[in-house]
Amino acid sequence: MYTTDNRIVMTLDAGGTNFVFSAIKGYKEIVEPVRLDAVVDNIDGCLQTIVEGFKLVKNQLTETPVAISFAFPGPADYERGVIGDLGNLPAFRGGIALGPYLNLVFGIPVFINNDGNLFAYGEALAGFLPEVNDELQKAGQSRQYSNLIGITLGTGFGCGVVIDGVLLRGDNGCGGDLWCTRNAKYPKMIAEESVSIRAVRRVYAEESGQSADALTPYDIFLIAEGQKEGNADAAKASFRQLGQVAGEAIANALNIVDGLVVIGGGLAGAGKYILPGVMDALRGEAGTFGGNSFPVLQSKVYNWEDDAERESFLKVGLTTVKVPQSMTTVPYLKERSVCVGLSKNSTSSSIMYGAYAYALSQLLY
Template identity: 45%
Template sequence: MPPHLPTVLTLDAGGTNFVFSAIRDFKQIVEPVTLPAEPNDLEKCIATIIHGFDQISEKVSPVDAISFAFPGPANYELGIIENLPNFKAFNGSVPLGPILQNRFEVPVYINNDGDLFASGVARIVLPELNSRLRTAGSKKQFYNLIGLTLGTGFGCGIVINGQLLTGDNSNAAGIHNTLNYSNSKWNAEESVSTRAIQRVYAERAGLSFDARLMPKEIYQIAKGHKEGNVGAALQAFFEYGKGLGNSISNILTLVDGLVVLGGGLSASWDLFSPSMFNEIHRKYENFKGENMDRLSVKVFNLEDPTVFNQFAQGEIKQVAISGTDKTIEYDAMPRTGIALSKIDASLMTSLGAYAFVLQKSDK
């Protein structure tokens, strides 16, 4: 008998709308339901969440779990949501998970979106990459992953040997709050976010900051498809890439794994990736002025098909074993790569929510 494939209700909790769906076997099995989020009224917001899951549960049966991403800060393990800047309704400790578990009588798992994006990528992208490597005759395989979401803010999730790293305080992978590369008074997100692109464009164009001018429009200006200051637009994405490259370098010193980018701003890859890779590949200096590599691994651009063969093959060497006539083969090129998710970040997050249920079931 084949193993039971759980049916999991999911929610994409945006600040304007809540989008509800259901996943089975990593496939969306119903037409999503969209409802207004009601971010400023707790009673209405929770009622909306219950109503949305009610509508989806009427279309699928039985339901095995509810799993979704929700903004923090939160104690995700207990399902308690704290004060949320973009959801004024959550002004204090709200036991959202227990409320839903009591109502639907199934396990409820809540995580942040960066964690669930990474969880989905680990289930979808890593197996595909490892299969490509085997097909190319490579023995190299990847088991660890850093997922980064690039959008309004800067999110991160880390998967180690198939297990999502959640931490002891539901606070793992908070890359957004690491030190900013250009201003020690800022966190990293001030240079890797929508507002960062808006800020640099305004500064370089000699304009007042305008939150209405979105990165997509600044991208169009940079490409010459929309009227505006082309140089300022290009500089905005250049600075974004530097900030992102610095953060990627820092996390790669701690987590030895593949990096996958998703989210709306990842569509601007052609403008920010050159400065991102320049920052990753730049040298450190010691106090004597001597250069040294910033990272101990070679970082490949996996969006460039011309480098995949080198990435796959590495640098195979035969080393003699002293006192014998034997040799041992090893790959002398420590390496990783950076790739783009080909699946929409919202859907990937839902797939990650499903993967998290499977991870909990495996335990």
């Protein structure tokens, strides 16, 4: 969808340090990205920077863009383009009507959403979902997937949900949020306390007995790989625990969404150590007072990053059953299955693709 669309959408990757502006057409970046220092403590300076960035992008275009669309941190009333009180951007206090302001300046529709939602949308339309469906088709399978949960692992625990090609926003703009769900390991804590950069540092320090204040998650990954001095077992345990807590939250979402799961974000580079924990949680069981035990998911879960498991997943197909009192047979999908994989795009690219597609999905030709 939109691969051959000729409309242009200007985008922004808004971080606490840098604002990166670009323009997308047909899921391709068509300008040299513009990188400006983020102004975080002065609203007039911040707005001036955002306008300057989009103007510099627009000056590179030979055609008029149809919209502006980008991810911006919350809390926010995304539908109305109003940004709330942000921890890392203190200039936004009390509610700033960023979308309406940019609409006045540029005279085109402006769409704002959170990065988890736009990551999921980008992966659903131009990432993991079509990748899996293409591989199923190549394998001669008729089944196709249309639902996806997109997870971003980094400073926080991001999530977005796409159902039948439609981004789940929710009535209050909170659709798909998992970060504040109950932490399976520490029930009085939110899940994000164990699914974040700070969690990796904390668990490494707990497991190794050493301070992790000076370590980045990449440092801890290198320790796990044996390429940097430190406690490799503690490093691996820090990523595995993150995966286990994330997996418990994802399991609850999967029981509602029933689709594929793709993981991205800065920590996804340590996916080889995170995915085993995720898979353990998704393959867990829960019991009843009567002594029965049930899988926490009704579908069998496959690890797309494991060659043998991916091959098995691609072999799951239809069988046939006989219609009672007749010679007729009908197809029957005996095994329900889903898979979990890592994004092949950069997270920022998937977010840009999602922002692009979301804008076009909201526009009338």
